[in-house]
Amino acid sequence: MTRDALVFYSPVDDPRAWKEALTSELPDLDFRVDPDVGDPATIDYALVWVPPTGFFQRFPNLKLVTNLGAGVDRLVRRDDLVPVPISRLSDPGMVALMTSYVVFAVTRYARDIHIFERAQRRGEWHYVHPRPLFEIKVGVLGLGELGAPAAQTLAGMGFDVRGWSRTQKDLPGVACSAGPEALDNLLASCEIVVSLLPLTPESRGMLGARELALMPKGAKFINASRSAVVDEAALVAALRSGAIGEATLDVFDIEPLPADHPYWTLDNVLITPHLASITVPALAARDVAESIKRVRRGEPPLHAVDAHRGY
Known part of the structure; x- marks a missing residue:
């Protein structure tokens, strides 16, 4: 047989x-x-x-x-x-790994760890008074198999979490929305934005210069989904100008990331080699x-x- x-x-x-x-x-x-x-x-x-x-x-x-x-x-x-x-x-292992990555990246910004990392490199004791987590608005784009658990875990930690997806979802502790207008509102209201969007014809290039400009000046952006949902050149420009204050990026248009890519020269970008979830x-x-x-x-x-x- x-x-x-x-x-x-x-x-x-x-x-x-x-x-x-x-x-x-x-x-x-x-x-x-x-x-x-x-x-x-x-x-x-x-x-x-x-x-x-x-x-x-x-x-x-x-x-x-x-x-x-x-x-x-x-x-x-x-x-x-x-x-x-x-x-x-x-x-469940893949979900747990992605959730841990998102929690790490969001918490690193919420607790000002990126500021302390730079201070340590300068040999300085630099105190920043912690903020309560409920004051920190976090937007999660994509509420599927990976996005929904990440959003709910952040909400359970005490963050003010807003979620956006292609179709309306209902997640306990997460203010969920859908549609183009809702996306604009979420971007404008959140100081930390996490992309867990799948790459589809509709999501390709969804976050361009216009969308990035909607985010509060100095906002933090985390991408652990697909690079192509973001206009990479627009993100580089926003990071250079300070319009986007910080970014944690796990995915890139070309992988491995070329040695001459501008991300390597930006002090406000944390690069990880596509390992948020395996x-x-x-x-x-x-x-x-x-x-x-x-x-x-x-x-x-x-x-x-x-x-x-x-x-």
């Missing part, structure tokens, strides 16, 4: 950890790591992260593609992928296995992606 076969591709994830975790859930699964795929026509499933152009052309009999992350912008609207179900990961195989494998089982039964996978919406 021929076993179902899965091809694994990722430039950053550990295939050994994934093989161990996934085959413990599905012992009958033939786990293959690209490029050692054997006969491509025998591949039924793909578990991938940022596969290169043309990757899927080799596999004519795919039944399911699972993305090794929450953002699926690299999978939708590809010309090498025939219409098959696409699922994204949604594991998948944890031991926790995520159960969902991947369940999606495969569902597809075998002719059912939709878990966390199915709407290719038209882009998430």
Whole structure:
């Protein structure tokens, strides 16, 4: 009896950890790591992260593609992928890591840690009186699988949290809104703004020079979603002028970030190398296995992606 076969591709994830975790859930699964795929026509499933152009052309009999992350912008609207179900990961480890990153970045600004870091480099004892967290308005853009837990955690810490999403959400402790006018209002009212927006045709370039100018002078901006939701040149200009006072950035138009990029020269930018949230195989494998089982039964996978919406 021929076993179902899965091809694994990722430039950053550990295939050994994934093989161990996934085959413990599905012992009958033939786990293959690209490029050692054997006969491509025998591949039924793909578990991938940022596969290169043309990757899927080799596999004519795919039944399911699972993305090794929450953002699926690299999978939708590809010309090498025939219409098959696409699922994204949604594991508690990934959610916890993203929430911890957002809490760190927001708290670093709320407690003036960035000011103390500079003072230490100058060898100065520089006191700034702490502010109560309820005075600090934090806007979270994107209230999906990652954004909603982050927003609610911040609210639980005592921050004044406002959330914005494409469609109206209802989250305890978070003032939720939707629509273009509401986005303008949120940007104008929050001193710290966190982007956890998925990259879709609608969100691409959503935060341009006009939107950044709406934010209070000296506002802090955190991006842990996709770089392309922001006009990078406009953000650089706003950071240079002080219109945006500080930024914590985990995602960039080109990665790794080129050595000559202006972000490296800006003292008011904290750069992290796209690690705000990663998948944890031991926790995520159960969902991947369940999606495969569902597809075998002719059912939709878990966390199915709407290719038209882009998430």
